[in-house]
Amino acid sequence: MAGRGKLIAVIGDEDTCTGFLLGGIGELNKNRKPNFLVVEKDTSITEIEETFRSFLARNDIGIILINQFIAEMIRHAIDAHLQSIPAVLEIPSKEHPYDASKDSILRRAKGMFSAEDFR
Amino acid sequence: MRVSESEESSRLLDEKLLRFMEQLELLEEKRAALNALIEQGWFSMSKARYSMGNKQVSALQYASEMEPLVCVHARTLDNGVVDFHTERVKQTCSNETGKDAKSIEDIGPKEEGVRRRVKSKKDISQNDASKEETSESAPEVKPQRKSDQIPQQEPLKWFGILVPQSLKQAQSSFKQVIELSAEIAALQSSVLNTRQELKHSMKDKQILQEKASAAQLDKEAD
Numbered sequence A: 001m002a003g004r005g006k007l008i009a010v011i012g013d014e015d016t017c018t019g020f021l022l023g024g025i026g027e028l029n030k031n032r033k034p035n036f037l038v039v040e041k042d043t044s045i046t047e048i049e050e051t052f053r054s055f056l057a058r059n060d061i062g063i064i065l066i067n068q069f070i071a072e073m074i075r076h077a078i079d080a081h082l083q084s085i086p087a088v089l090e091i092p093s094k095e096h097p098y099d100a101s102k103d104s105i106l107r108r109a110k111g112m113f114s115a116e117d118f119r
Numbered sequence B: 001m002r003v004s005e006s007e008e009s010s011r012l013l014d015e016k017l018l019r020f021m022e023q024l025e026l027l028e029e030k031r032a033a034l035n036a037l038i039e040q041g042w043f044s045m046s047k048a049r050y051s052m053g054n055k056q057v058s059a060l061q062y063a064s065e066m067e068p069l070v071c072v073h074a075r076t077l078d079n080g081v082v083d084f085h086t087e088r089v090k091q092t093c094s095n096e097t098g099k100d101a102k103s104i105e106d107i108g109p110k111e112e113g114v115r116r117r118v119k120s121k122k123d124i125s126q127n128d129a130s131k132e133e134t135s136e137s138a139p140e141v142k143p144q145r146k147s148d149q150i151p152q153q154e155p156l157k158w159f160g161i162l163v164p165q166s167l168k169q170a171q172s173s174f175k176q177v178i179e180l181s182a183e184i185a186a187l188q189s190s191v192l193n194t195r196q197e198l199k200h201s202m203k204d205k206q207i208l209q210e211k212a213s214a215a216q217l218d219k220e221a222d
Helices: A014-022 A045-057 A068-073 A075-080 A104-113 B002-052 B091-122 B128-147 B155-159 B165-221
Strands: A007-012 A036-038 A061-067 A087-091 B070-076 B082-088
Touching: A007 A014, A007 A045, A007 B070, A007 B165, A014 A036, A014 A061, A014 B002, A014 B155, A014 B165, A036 A045, A045 A061, A045 A068, A045 A075, A061 A068, A061 B070, A061 B165, A068 A075, A068 A087, A075 A104, A087 A104, A087 B002, A087 B165, A104 B002, A104 B165, B002 B165, B070 B165, B082 B165, B155 B165
Parallel strands: A007 A036, A007 A061, A061 A087
Antiparallel strands: B070 B082
16 A cells, blocks of 8 residues: 555545546545545534544545535634645535635745734 | 845845745646636536436445555655655556456346246246256356456446446546646645745845844944
């Protein structure tokens, strides 16, 4: 597993997950834990956050793709993740187009022009 | 001496700022490409659903066994930037062809089994020769079925054997999205790294400026 490289995980709506699984990123490990989470209307924020944290804790995941509207629900958890691996990438969803001003990474990059940096 | 030092630090700061802006521009470009590709993928998927049926291509059809066909290699460079690049697992190609052959072989024996049952009901007084023929073919079927236990790896086949072309187009779009997302992840890492460098350079410059102004004040006092 380690020699093969890392996995790409997805947290997203049904179409996003289906698309990426078609692309061949899906995996069910020995404990039958998937590397994706299909978020439906009745999926709780706690469940999303727990899955996100479990993906962060797994050392076989290199990139986590997450729909931006779902990322908004667990923004605090995403902002708290400062390590470079796994990288978190916010992607658009069918109903919600990508908004760069909400992206954690870009907001962090913009932060360099804040008053604090010039003190 | 002090002036040249501050000039040098300003030049470095400018260089880093330019690099930072270039990286941001590239990130924006790649983001736009990624968003367009994802949209294309969804559009193709919707087209496939239109021809296959509304309930098709859903999460309920995912396979119970999955093996990743693509993996990402993360390499930390000397300056702390993490470089991501994707790699398709090549072994599966040969496995897939093997499984294709098995699945094709599997169709024949299944049909034969059904045909045999129909014959036994209708033609009870059929001659023994034909019965022997069917009983001879039966043992050949069993080992083939036993060997076909490995899960299917081609995700397209979860949704049917003959899937529409649009679903294949959706798959190719998402394959490109996966590659692009690895590039974006690497770029995000370098953007954050450059930002950190800029912050340090700014602080260094401030310290230099403070020292210079303090020295000037001392001179004036003398």
